[in-house]
Amino acid sequence: MSSINDTVEEINSKIDDVKFDLEVMGVGPEDQPGQVVGVLAEFESPAALMKAAAKVRDGGYKFYDCHSPFPIHGMDQAMGLKPSVLGIFVFIAGTIGCIGGMALQWWANAYQYKMMISGKPLFSFPAFVPVTFEITILFSALTAVFGMFHLNRLPRLHHPVFYSENFKGASDDKFFVSIEAIDNLFDANRTWELLERIGGKNIEFLVAKK
């Protein structure tokens, strides 16, 4: 009996996971009008933002972000962002490109349709190096770009912070921390209090509009 329950629970949790992923990607069900989807707090300076980020990180939040008009050195550490896995993707893709590029030329030139060019051997390694090199670069570069898109959940046309009027200053002279409601630790009151405690100004709930 218990095994059936377990299975049902497992399926339910998987459905939740999928919903959750879709929501994160911004293609999930539309936010209901009036629903609280996050909290936004303004900070006075890059330094204040950095300190705030470290405290939100220590609070255990995962779905929060810092917004500033320009990149801030040391923000990665303050937010506790781990080194990206993108490099590993690129390495694997580059290796595939390298082997694949060489294999393709071998297959085409020395195996499937044997063709001698300017008296060189059918499999002439030096002549194949430039193409192999280029295909390695091509695979690496495309993986780097699209891998970055995937890891950043791009393209994404909507984000809860856009419900705020005040947020328009983020591309000008204002510094914000936003915490999203999809975070497991999110609790309207306690999250608000946390942002107040760490020095946030103009705190507001991000409320979904039509």
Place this chain on the structure above:
Amino acid sequence: MKWQKDTFRIEGAEGASTKFYIVGAIGLFLTALGINANQEVAMHSYLTSFMFWMTIAFGALFFTLVHHLVNAKWSVLFRRIAEQLISVFPIMAILFLPILYTVLSNNDVALYEWAMTEEKMETLDLTKQHLLHAKHIYLNGLFFSVRFLLYFFVWSVLAYLLRKKSFQQDEKHTNELFGSLKNLSGPGMVLFALTVTFASFDWLMTLNPYWFSTIFGVYIFAGSVVALMTFLTVLVTILKNNDVLKDEVTAEHYHDFGKLTFAFCVFWTFIAFSQFLLIWYGNLAEETIFYKVRWDYHNWKGISLLLVFGHFLVPLILLMSRLGKRNVKFLTCMAVWLLFIHYVDLKWLVFPTVSTGEAIANTHQFILKGETVMIDMPAPFAFHWTDLTSLVGIGGIFLGTFWKNFVSQPIVPVNDPYLEKSIHFHNINL
């Protein structure tokens, strides 16, 4: 060695330069004995060692110029090391004199075949004679000496100006001084590119006067930057182990050493392969000879493969990851390995022109423009004791001069506005 943290000076280490000089003098003396015994091998050793230390100085000049040109900030801590390395040019000019002497005394056995007298040239076969005559306008003792003076004049003047302004900055930093260093570096870089290219042609490429490659200067340049970055890595590690710059230099700086070493190892391969691919594809006898003697005879194939692996694949794989570049011990070991490989690379360029003195029956023939050309069989790649004595001899003088200047000044540009930024430099956390 006593480290003065507040003034950035090393005290009580002047004696080391005298020791370097003494060791260098002994090395040079032993090399002179070697030249007396077997001038061809010993002079080839001498040229290899000379180029080994010269390429480090080339790299240092490039490092200083590019530092000013791109307004670099991370490398301010190491700018003075490079600036003191380029102070060796005048003394290196003196160490070049034995090589110049072989040319001026028409000694075609020791190093350069083209240095032979007119009478001897008449005895060569016609194709060789024709090529040497055609190149005589460039490859003759007088013009060679003029170019030698010009190169060292350009390098010494550049080094003198860069160093003088940098020391002035130590006393008082002004924006004019800072700007003038950048203004000097632009034309300086152009002069550097031209002189290094032609110096490589003159000193290394004409060892075989029938062969030519326009990319050869870039090949030497790429090796030079690898030599400088690895030399810098080893030197900074030694300094750090003696408490010098212990707190200032961090894994972040080693990370950048690693990145540049990696980049220029790959760049070296790119240039070496570009040279090889065109010659291999064109398949012209007068060009392929360069690779033929380095592949088909004796143990040269092994050395060529050692370069492919040691100068390219090993650093490519081991230095690709962030971990390898940030581990001080590992990166220093890699640097020592690459310095060794750089020496092998130079020896690979120089030594195949040592002839075996074997009979004509053992020489190999090439058809060039319809005529048969006799090519001497290269001697096998082997260690000769003059390799060591000349490396130590020139190295002793080189390091002695460097060290004497190095400890006489603060070892970083103390008034550079970006010094603080360089000390607290961080790589982005990718």
